[in-house]
Amino acid sequence: MRRKSxxxxxxxxxxxxxxxxxxxxxxxxxxxxVTTSFVKxxxxxxxxxxxxxxxxxxxxxxxxxxKANGDVWIDKRQVDIRAVRANVARLHAENPLGSVxxxxxxxTTVDRxxxxxxxxxLAGITNAAIATEVGNP
Numbered sequence: 044m045r046r047k048s049x050x051x052x053x054x055x056x057x058x059x060x061x062x063x064x065x066x067x068x069x070x071x072x073x074x075x076x077v078t079t080s081f082v083k084x085x086x087x088x089x090x091x092x093x094x095x096x097x098x099x100x101x102x103x104x105x106x107x108x109x110k111a112n113g114d115v116w117i118d119k120r121q122v123d124i125r126a127v128r129a130n131v132a133r134l135h136a137e138n139p140l141g142s143v144x145x146x147x148x149x150x151t152t153v154d155r156x157x158x159x160x161x162x163x164x165l166a167g168i169t170n171a172a173i174a175t176e177v178g179n180p
Contacts, residue, residue, distance in 0.1 A: 105134045105143045106174075109159060111150035124155075127162035135168055146174040 107127065108116040115122050117130045131143060143163050147156050156173075163171045 104141045105131060105138065107131065107143060107145050107159060107163070109145065109147040109151045109155055111148040113152065113155045115155075115159060124158055124162065127159055128166045131163050131168060132166040135166065143168050143171040144174050145171060 106117070110116070115124055115127060117127065118134070122130055135141070135143070145156065145159060145163070147159075160171060
């Protein structure tokens with residue numbers, strides 16, 4: 044929208060009203076902030092095993108990662124095996140609809156995976172899953 048105004052000396056001055064454009068930009072900003080989904084990461088990259096029956100879950104989860112050497116990571120920080128139960132219980136209280144996913148490296152020992160699963164079940168969560176890659180085993 045253009046508005047013409049004349050100065051006292053007869054020059055023409057053209058002003059552009061920026062208000063509608065700023066309104067649209069702020070509405071778009073609010074829309075993108077509200078619709079953004081935040082992904083929680085475990086803090087480390089693990090080499091997950093493959094499985095033919097792997098499915099992708101899109102909802103927010105509690106991710107417990109286990110490195111090949113047995114280190115356990117939750118919420119981008121390394122935790123002791125004895126602290127897994129308390130951390131998972133706290134995160135589950137913050138997000139009661141989210142399930143627990145164990146992202147274990149394929150070279151992790153079964154003993155360490157069992158210890159982590161046991162701590163998760165002691166925290167009262169029965170729907171824990173193991174993360175895998177889609178493909179042939």
